[in-house]
Amino acid sequence: MSKRRSSTPPSSMVSPIHSSMAFRYPIGARSATSRASRADRAEAMLYPRLSGVSRWSRSGVRRPVLLLTLIALVLGALATGGERVDARATPAPLVGLETPIPAQLVAGTTAVVDADGDCLRIRVAPGLGATQVACAEDGSTVTVLEGSVEADGYTWQQVRSDSAVGWAADMYLVPTAPEDPEPIAPVEPVEPVATDPDPVCDTRGTPPGLFGDLPTQGGSALVVWGGGTTAGIVHQAALRGVTLRSVWVLNDAGRWTSYIVGAPRFVNQRWYEHFPGGRIPSPTALFVIAEPPGTGPATGSIALPVTTANAPRHAGGPAPEVEAAAVIVIDAASGKVLHEHNARTRLPPASLTKIATALLAIEGSDLDAWVSADGDYGMLDPDSSLMGLAAGDCFTVRDLLYGLMLWSGNDAALTIARHVAGSDAAFVSSMNAFVDRLGLADTRFANPHGLHDAAQFSTAYDLAMLARYAMTLPTFEAIAGEHSWTTSGSEVILMRTLNHFLSSYDDADGVKTGFTEEAGKTLVASATRDGRRVIAVLLNAPDRSSAAATLIEWAFTDHTWPR
Structure with missing residues (x-):
């Protein structure tokens, strides 16, 4: 998502009790600040x-x-270069993930809930499948208790919220600074420890x-x-x-x-x-x-048909009202629209653009090919969301896709575009040809990342149909529903998704968030229950995750599907 999120943590979060989202890199990896410099x-x-x-x-x-x-x-x-060397077979060691997991929050202190405007679910046990016992409001304070466990791609911290005791994902907890912090003793310099060499970046x-x-x-x-x-x-x-x-x-x-x-x-x-x-x-x-010219379907249309066959039938009350400039809810299998509001109005999509970027990379490149970053990202706002690429960094296309979707890396978007098409302009042209073939007439792209451009727009309807197509691709579906990923290129980077919807709704399995000042908060959300998938799109929605959960729950409970 093109969220204006600094790649370096605020000074108030640089402490031994930082939350997992306070730093973009695990211990031992370079900080975002040092990386940014380099018929x-x-x-x-x-x-x-x-x-x-x-x-x-x-x-x-x-x-x-x-x-x-x-x-x-x-x-x-x-x-020209023989077989690629799969250097991921011997990744560099990841420091700081030994078992047991060292607590990132200190027992007896407090932490503030930072859940993107939603409440934070507190569960009876660590894990996404555990029963919810409470939901701490965004901005509220919880007490940190003893216990830190890793499960389902998250580090779970035991906390107390009011009278409820349970487990919460620590990435949504910001530790409060102690009133009288202990002075930090100076650290003696240590000789650097020899590490394995970086993997071979064979781009030939x-x-x-x-x-x-x-x-x-x-x-x-x-x-x-x-x-x-x-x-x-x-x-x-x-x-x-x-x-x-x-x-x-x-x-x-x-x-x-x-x-x-x-x-x-x-x-x-x-x-x-x-x-x-x-x-x-x-x-x-x-x-x-x-086909000879003029005898076949125009440039191979790939639009998924919208059909009434096996479509769900409304059997309940009206859709709940949510705050958003545009909303749509569809049944993914049939394409039937279950609810819409301003769904055909053209609006800036922000980082929802990256869905199309990911699709072109998945369909048009070798996911295990090595890509060397050129470092030419001067056009990007340094406070926008970044994977943290520097010139010469080497990652596979697969790693870049996770950086694109989980961390909404604008630098990853540009690197993918240049690898797949050779230039930003050629990739954008391919993006527009792609949505034309999907029949999405109200969508136009001007860049591969989604930062604001007056020439870039889409609609809630078009984005729903784009996501409907995307979720038919197993690779995209897996990436869009992933909670965390560790790269295995020239740097070891542990990434956890910024998509709060994935952890706040039990049946969630994707897809992407976005944010710019002009677009507001945007979200394409997908959830599957009993083998039936519902997709919701919200544009300029302040409480996007909770609103999406409300709409999707209505779709599941107030509709019946043919057996």
Whole structure:
């Protein structure tokens, strides 16, 4: 989220009893301050026409020797650096996470609840699944008791709020300074301890994208894919004005396996068996067949249909009123709108922009590829949310995605954009082409991070449909619902999500928060109960997390789904 949050803690929080959110880096990692400084005819060519054989079921394609030679030549030309070294197999040691966990708050002192305008749930035991015994109001004071335990990605501190005793996530507790602090004794200098060298940052592999001449007039072509998903291949072709009909790859048995664009998943079952999880490694040689211009669907539309089939039915009272400039609640499976207010009004989305940024990276790049940060972030407000990248820092795309989604790193957004598309402008152009293919006519992006730009806008409806698509991707779903992540690149960074909704609503599983002065607090929230997902979007909502929880709970309790 583009929340104007300083990358260095306030001086009042620099003490031995800081909360876990007081510092961006664990003990032993650099501080944010130090880091900031540095076609049919084509099908006939591939296989013979077989009378009575469905287009969807042709198989047993004969392997052309010439094509295999071309594949070897193309791969040889692109393999400039050999195999990547997976340095994450030997990550640098993370200091300060031994068991038992040292308490970050001192027993007998007090702490102030800092829960982004919501109350902080106090549970009978440490863990998100434990029963709630109380909810401490934002800004209230609790007493710190003995006991600190790690569970579900959080450090849980035992506290007393009024007469209730229980466990709360310490990242939402800010310790109060003692009235008469003990003087801190000077620390003798210690010789530096030798540590393992930084992981090898091998960025010489095949870069993201499609390489080769695409058949712009229809027909077939041999290309090489730099990693990602099949949807990413179709999108990259669409950016070059080509609508793909099918994509082919040689499987391990030397036979052709096809992906028919737009066909039901069961038709492409063998493709997904060959590429488990739907991800295609880098580099992969592909044979593509394209539609002649003007004969196929415009640039491969990927808009998810909105249907009444299996849609929930309203069976209760009206939606609760919440304070927000725009609101929408939808059923993710059908796309049915359950409630909306000003949902088609164009407003600044703030860091909800990063949902689109993450999607393009997930679909269009190798998540395990190493990326070296260029450090060119001078256009960013230093008080905006940052992952804390400096020039020369090396992380995988996966690490950068967690920095993008959990910490809402604007520097991570720029680094991802430059890796995937080569430049900020090219990535923004790809973002806009992507939302066009999703049919989101009221969304336009001007940057990949969401800091305010008058030319950047969206609507609650468009953002709900964007999130609906995003949550169909297993990788995005996993990242958007994660509570914490530790990087394994040139720096070890422990990140905990800034999305308070994830820990404040029991069925929450995503997605993203945002904030700028112009946009106010924004939120795309997702929750799943009994296999049914509801998505809510709130724009300029002061109490976004509690409002989202109220709306989603209404959706679950006041609607019935077909069995």
